Amino acid sequence: MSQVQNLFEVAPGTELIGEEITIFGDVHKDSLIDTHKLFVKGIIHSQTSQFTKYAQIQEHHGMLRCHEAHINTLHGGEVHASNLTIDTCLGGKIYVQDVTIKNVSGQVQIYASNSITIESVNDSNNSFNINYQEVPILLSKIELIEEDIQELVFLLEKAKVNNAPSQKDIEGEIQRLRKELTFIEESSKSARISITNAVEDGNFISFTIKGHTIAYTTQNNCYTPFHLECTNTIVKLLPTQTIITF
Structure with missing residues (x-):
């Protein structure tokens, strides 16, 4: 190429x-x-x-x-x-x-x-x-964000069980992604x-x-x-x- x-x-x-x-x-x-x-x-x-x-x-x-x-x-x-x-x-x-x-x-x-x-x-x-x-590119972006949130929620549950110090970082990323999702959904x-x-x-x-x-x-x-x-x-x-x- x-x-x-x-x-x-x-x-x-x-x-x-x-x-x-x-x-x-x-x-x-x-x-x-x-x-x-x-x-x-x-x-x-x-x-x-x-x-x-x-x-x-x-x-x-x-x-x-x-x-x-x-x-x-x-x-x-x-x-x-x-x-x-x-x-x-x-x-x-x-x-x-x-x-x-x-x-x-x-x-x-x-x-x-x-x-x-x-x-x-x-x-x-x-x-x-x-x-x-x-807007198809936004629908694709929403799908990716939702998948990321689901994965992070799963990781957060594991971190809570193990009392891992990464809990706050994961929670912060989930919050950031949810805000990004809300911004798109309420863009009008x-x-x-x-x-x-x-x-x-x-x-x-x-x-x-x-x-x-x-x-x-x-x-x-x-x-x-x-x-x-x-x-x-x-x-x-x-x-x-x-x-x-x-």
């Missing part, structure tokens, strides 16, 4: 594995890239898959799974990431913790847990949703959807909390950041007057 690969393009049906891969041209269909760092200066076509920790892509139409990425133009592709930055979005599906986009100019579906930050929305029929349960309480400029009519905004969804369809207007105001029985979607009750 080559650690650093510099290629002009990726031919159809190619599989690439490496530590760092730079493509100066296009990535063609039925190809797969698995790397730590990915740089693509051309177009990643549809029917392709990329798995990487960090990515910088000129134009993306395929399926990308990563930790962090900067995409100049997303055009109908699918992206799963922790942190994502896009200059121009011409449609696609996005599943993230946090995403920042300069211009949305095509129909896009976004599911996030923490934040959706957009400068301009120049089209209708976009869907901006806060719902960690729709602190999440924000921010759109700087006036929004076109007909864009869908939603927050899901405790299995309930509160939604709003935009009018041609400027809005302060969308967020939830919660009590024990009432959830209000601000700055709108939309309310749901438990």
Whole structure:
């Protein structure tokens, strides 16, 4: 496996594995890239898959799974990431913790847990949703955290039986993991959807909390950041007057 690969393009049906891969041209269909760092200066076509920790892509139409990425133009592709930055979005599906986009100019579906930050929305029929349960990378993370907690609880019981000095360390790690789990599960309480400029009519905004969804369809207007105001029985979607009750 080559650690650093510099290629002009990726031919159809190619599989690439490496530590760092730079493509100066296009990535063609039925190809797969698995790397730590990915740089693509051309177009990643549809029917392709990329798995990487960090990515910088000129134009993306395929399926990308990563930790962090900067995409100049997303055009109908699918992206799963922790942190994502896009200059121009011409449609696609996005599943993230946090995403920042300069211009949305095509129909896009976004599911996030923490934040959706957009400068301009120049089209209708976009869907901006806060719902960690729709973000696969977070569901996988929750599963791993729960497995770790179960293992630590078992180790703690053994440590108590043996009166081992490691009890406090184990208890501290269990507490830390439970806080991390709670932060994800209650992320909608602190999440924000921010759109700087006036929004076109007909864009869908939603927050899901405790299995309930509160939604709003935009009018041609400027809005302060969308967020939830919660009590024990009432959830209000601000700055709108939309309310749901438990």
